Amino acid sequence: MANIFSGKFDTKQKRKIGEIRSAFEKTCEEYHLAEKGDRFAVGISGGKDSLTLLHLLAFKRLVLKTDFSLTAVYVHVENAAYNLHFDQVQRFCDDLETPLVVKNVVLEDLRNAENRCFICSRVRRKILFDFTREEGFNKLALGHNMDDAVETLMMNMVYHGEFCSIPPKMTFFDGRLDVVRPLIKISKDQTRLYADLYGFPKIKSECGFETVTARGRFRQFADYLEKMNPGARVNIFNSMSNINSDYLVK
Numbered sequence: 001m002a003n004i005f006s007g008k009f010d011t012k013q014k015r016k017i018g019e020i021r022s023a024f025e026k027t028c029e030e031y032h033l034a035e036k037g038d039r040f041a042v043g044i045s046g047g048k049d050s051l052t053l054l055h056l057l058a059f060k061r062l063v064l065k066t067d068f069s070l071t072a073v074y075v076h077v078e079n080a081a082y083n084l085h086f087d088q089v090q091r092f093c094d095d096l097e098t099p100l101v102v103k104n105v106v107l108e109d110l111r112n113a114e115n116r117c118f119i120c121s122r123v124r125r126k127i128l129f130d131f132t133r134e135e136g137f138n139k140l141a142l143g144h145n146m147d148d149a150v151e152t153l154m155m156n157m158v159y160h161g162e163f164c165s166i167p168p169k170m171t172f173f174d175g176r177l178d179v180v181r182p183l184i185k186i187s188k189d190q191t192r193l194y195a196d197l198y199g200f201p202k203i204k205s206e207c208g209f210e211t212v213t214a215r216g217r218f219r220q221f222a223d224y225l226e227k228m229n230p231g232a233r234v235n236i237f238n239s240m241s242n243i244n245s246d247y248l249v250k
Contacts, residue, residue: 020194
């Protein structure tokens, strides 16, 4: 167990790892995301965000001795370009003492690239929901991070005229299931660093639609804002909990 959570890190790297773990723990405590007796299904894609999420949850369970269970779930879309090194991810899960379940699906709705990611995400989410119901899980953990929340906020403002994003915790099905996002206060740069430091498995092939969708364009716009102000993403994220209603149209 020690090898998967330790490594030859210098002082700066140890501090960065500590900051990420601290942000994760504070988010879990603030929103009651991971508690004694929980049964977690953890949606993984094989990417840095979901593997960081699984690693942090396993650290909390195995090292910090929080009494909950973990099962990793990978939804494999057979006719998508996105793919992972399954044997490496399987070993990763084995090292974390976490069973891995694979669900296969064929994406039947093949509309243009603009809608494909939304459709694919919706199909995978339904499979995860069905799995939690069938197996009796009360928590579904997803690897959305701060960048995802910022992009979703901007998309909802532009396309729907709503000031809303993805919350750390949302309850579904009359209280049966909580969808939780423990990485919501951790940036994509931080998950990339965490994954690189620990040498997590890499994606075998990326999705070819990632950069041509609306979300991809908003990600590029957020990058542009970061060039104007390096703190742009954090500020946009923090604006969701710092609303000055005196200066809004009512």
